[in-house]
Amino acid sequence: MHDLREEVDDDTLVDRFAQDWRTAGLPDHTLAALAFAEKMTLLSNKMTQADVQTLRGHGYSDEEIHDIVQIAAYFNYINRVSDALGVPPEDFMTPWPRTDGDW
Amino acid sequence: MASIASIISGLRFGRAELFNSIEGLSERELTQISMGDDWTVKDVLAHVIGWDKRVIKILPLILQNRVDEIPTVDEDDYNRQSVGAWRDKSLAQVQAEIEATQQQIIDIISRLDHVEIDMRHEWQGRTITIRSYVIDTMTEHDRKHAAGIIEWRKGLGQQLDPAAIRADLLQRSADFMNRLDELDDTDLVDKTAVGVWSIVDMVGHLADWEELMLRAAYHIYDPSRPAATPASGDTNEQNRLMVATRAGKSWPETYHYLRETQRATADFVAQLKPGDWKLRGPYPWPNDQGTLAELVIHIIEHYDDHQPDLEQWQAEQRSKRTAAPQKPWLRWLFDNEATGLAKKEYEAAIKRAGRIWNIVRVMSLNPKAMQASMRLYSAVVHCTSDRLGRPEREMIAVVVSQANHCHY
Numbered sequence: 480m481h482d483l484r485e486e487v488d489d490d491t492l493v494d495r496f497a498q499d500w501r502t503a504g505l506p507d508h509t510l511a512a513l514a515f516a517e518k519m520t521l522l523s524n525k526m527t528q529a530d531v532q533t534l535r536g537h538g539y540s541d542e543e544i545h546d547i548v549q550i551a552a553y554f555n556y557i558n559r560v561s562d563a564l565g566v567p568p569e570d571f572m573t574p575w576p577r578t579d580g581d582w
Numbered sequence: 583m584a585s586i587a588s589i590i591s592g593l594r595f596g597r598a599e600l601f602n603s604i605e606g607l608s609e610r611e612l613t614q615i616s617m618g619d620d621w622t623v624k625d626v627l628a629h630v631i632g633w634d635k636r637v638i639k640i641l642p643l644i645l646q647n648r649v650d651e652i653p654t655v656d657e658d659d660y661n662r663q664s665v666g667a668w669r670d671k672s673l674a675q676v677q678a679e680i681e682a683t684q685q686q687i688i689d690i691i692s693r694l695d696h697v698e699i700d701m702r703h704e705w706q707g708r709t710i711t712i713r714s715y716v717i718d719t720m721t722e723h724d725r726k727h728a729a730g731i732i733e734w735r736k737g738l739g740q741q742l743d744p745a746a747i748r749a750d751l752l753q754r755s756a757d758f759m760n761r762l763d764e765l766d767d768t769d770l771v772d773k774t775a776v777g778v779w780s781i782v783d784m785v786g787h788l789a790d791w792e793e794l795m796l797r798a799a800y801h802i803y804d805p806s807r808p809a810a811t812p813a814s815g816d817t818n819e820q821n822r823l824m825v826a827t828r829a830g831k832s833w834p835e836t837y838h839y840l841r842e843t844q845r846a847t848a849d850f851v852a853q854l855k856p857g858d859w860k861l862r863g864p865y866p867w868p869n870d871q872g873t874l875a876e877l878v879i880h881i882i883e884h885y886d887d888h889q890p891d892l893e894q895w896q897a898e899q900r901s902k903r904t905a906a907p908q909k910p911w912l913r914w915l916f917d918n919e920a921t922g923l924a925k926k927e928y929e930a931a932i933k934r935a936g937r938i939w940n941i942v943r944v945m946s947l948n949p950k951a952m953q954a955s956m957r958l959y960s961a962v963v964h965c966t967s968d969r970l971g972r973p974e975r976e977m978i979a980v981v982v983s984q985a986n987h988c989h990y
Contacts, residue, residue: 483976495832497771498782500981502830509974516978520985543970549962550978557941557955558988565911566940 508537516551585696589713590688596724597684603728606862608872613673617734625665626727627676632664634683637719641690644712645698649705742875744859748851751878754885755844761892762837769899770833776891779825782836784888786828787821789840794866795881796847802863802874810866817867851878915946923949927956
């Protein structure tokens with residue numbers, strides 16, 4: 480979240496995003512990428528070519544689709560590392576979710 | 583035939599008196615307020631159903647001149663059973679049943695002839711006929727209870743204490759707001775903090791309902807103002823609708839909305855004269871009506887419905903925070919232990935982020951893996967393209983972590 484706050488000037492947008500990204504007023508193509516990442520996380524064995532096609536329909540290049548998948552996959556991986564090794568929240572951090580930090 | 587018609591009209595008359603006696607009572611008055619003994623009006627109706635059912639059983643025995651076979655019952659036991667059988671059922675179910683049993687009896691009687699109606703039978707040392715039995719057990723019984731209910735209604739609301747209700751309302755509203763003030767940002771994000779709702783959804787729901795009830799109250803107080811009718815008779819549907827309407831509203835907006843609604847309710851209640859509390863009118867849900875006092879009690883009780891959820895959430899969060907592991911489950915390298923590649927990576931982390939995050943540290947036992955992981959991270963996150971800037975890349979990270987319920 481910290482990274483997001485650093486990258487997005489609009490604090491209200493970040494707050495709304497944290498509450499519910501679907502209703503934060505993001506453009507459709509961004510919502511499509513986020514929905515893709517969420518499906519990948521929750522239902523990875525249900526991914527289909529149509530999911531990729533949807534992203535193309537929103538104007539994403541193949542390189543970008545690749546990156547979307549890699550980012551989502553990376554965070555799925557790192558979330559599991561964190562959960563399985565009991566990584567403690569940073570001392571200034573309330574448990575999930577937080578609004579600071581770049582590692 | 584005329585005599586049969588008159589018995590049936592007598593039955594209908596008795597039942598109509600009973601129904602008239604409860605006309606206009608609220609669901610709460612019908613189901614929750616004791617009539618002096620343990621019984622509510624709903625219990626009285628259940629008790630009447632019990633006797634209807636006995637009539638349905640006994641009529642054929644009388645007709646067949648088998649009065650000796652009529653089972654004797656202990657009245658108190660029988661009443662307890664009848665009332666108990668309906669305790670967990672809804673008022674609407676009881677009302678439907680009491681109409682059904684009466685209709686069954688009317689059907690039986692309308693098939694009789696006038697000889698059967700007035701045929702004399704000896705039962706328990708007295709002479710009965712179907713006519714006398716039905717008038718006694720049903721028509722007069724219904725009328726007796728109707729009179730009892732009318733008498734009870736005169737006293738209904740006498741024990742109302744507007745000052746106490748008002749104090750209660752203000753207290754409950756303030757208690758709830760105090761609870762909300764203890765929340766912090768992190769409490770507000772969980773979309774399923776209370777069942778399928780976030781805390782924001784729940785607070786919006788409370789405000790919406792209070793506002794709806796307040797509009798109903800305005801209408802009861804001044805019928806020239808519009809009545810508040812919910813869009814749907816289905817409470818769950820109504821709640822879903824309300825929450826959907828509010829989706830996307832920020833926490834400050836929602837909080838402010840509840841506070842403003844509470845203020846409006848308090849202002850309204852403050853100007854009521856003691857007599858106003860007994861004004862009656864429709865409630866903003868189907869098939870119910872009642873006094874302003876009760877409507878205010880509904881508002882109070884609605885806080886009681888939801889505050890426990892909030893308290894439970896806060897208790898859970900508090901215990902999570904205090905129970906959060908302060909150490910990782912594996913050893914990791916402290917700054918002064920790191921050498922070689924690990925040292926290099928720690929330095930890079932400080933350069934990149936100003937500190938070494940625990941998630942980085944936790945990989946320090948295998949510096950090569952740590953390095954590879956951080957490189958992959960940089961390669962996919964620290965770059966930008968036409969439709970996928972840094973913000974969008976960070977958003978993907980947050981959405982994934984949220985879906986995984988992971989604090990990182």
